[in-house]
Amino acid sequence: MTAVDATIRQLGPALRALLVLTVITGVLYPLAVWGVGQVAFRDQAAGSLVHRDGRVVGSRLIGQEFTGPRWFHSRPSATGDTPYDATNSYGSNLGPTNPELVKVVGERRAQVAKENGVAESAVPPDAVTAGGSGLDPHISPAYAQVQLSRVARANHLAPGQVARLVEEHTDRPSLGFLGEPGVNVVGVNLALRDLVHHQQRTRTR
Known part of the structure; x- marks a missing residue:
């Protein structure tokens, strides 16, 4: 052969x-x-999309930027010029001793404390640091608590009403022990909008 x-x-x-x-x-x-x-x-295979009034307004898996006193704010995003850009997912890759990161974290802490009327020591880490993906849809219950009074006051709601929305949109650890609880910002803000609209319609009847 x-x-x-x-x-x-x-x-x-x-x-x-x-x-x-x-x-x-x-x-x-x-x-x-x-x-x-x-x-x-x-639902998960389709991207866990959130629909309102017949159109897609977001995803439970991807964060969005919310500004103004009426809304719960998401944690910072490091996806470049456009926050929460799902086509450009990444973190800042800055180490904890990097002077640039230290400066930015200090500025964010002061801003969060000022806009929510709390001491800087009360600002939790996720309020001032971006996640590894830059697309985090959740904030910690502690960060939601820091914002609760501001959101309630801006929407003319009782703090207890807003606290119930936060509780309803807090995702628990998988299997009861994997991960940490997290408040889905898109979900709680949509529920907040719906509650405000409902109360407005009730008052005008």
Whole structure:
């Protein structure tokens, strides 16, 4: 048997294995995962989109920037010129002793304390630091608590009403122990908007 014949005999099984594995891992497996997602996790597979008035207004998985006293504010985003840019997800990659980060954190802490009327020592870490993805949809319950009085006052609501919305939109740790509780900012702000609109309609009747 020549070297060419030996090579051809070896290529045959290799090519057949390549074809079979391509079909299994490149076609059948992705189709199976897609099918399971569409049947068992349709909302998650579609991006956990949030709809209001017949249109998509956000996702429970991607944060948004909220400004003004009426809304709960998200944690900072480090995705460049456009905060929460889902096409440009990354963190600042600045270390804890980096002078630039130390300066920015100090400025953010002072700003959060001022706008919420609390001491700088009461400002939690997630209020002044961006997450690794820059797209975090949650804030800590502590940061929500810091903002609660401001939000209630700006919307002419009782603090207890706003506290209930925060509780309803606090996601618990997975399986009861994986991760930390987090308040979904998009969800709580939409609920806040709905509550304000409901009360306004009630007053005008």
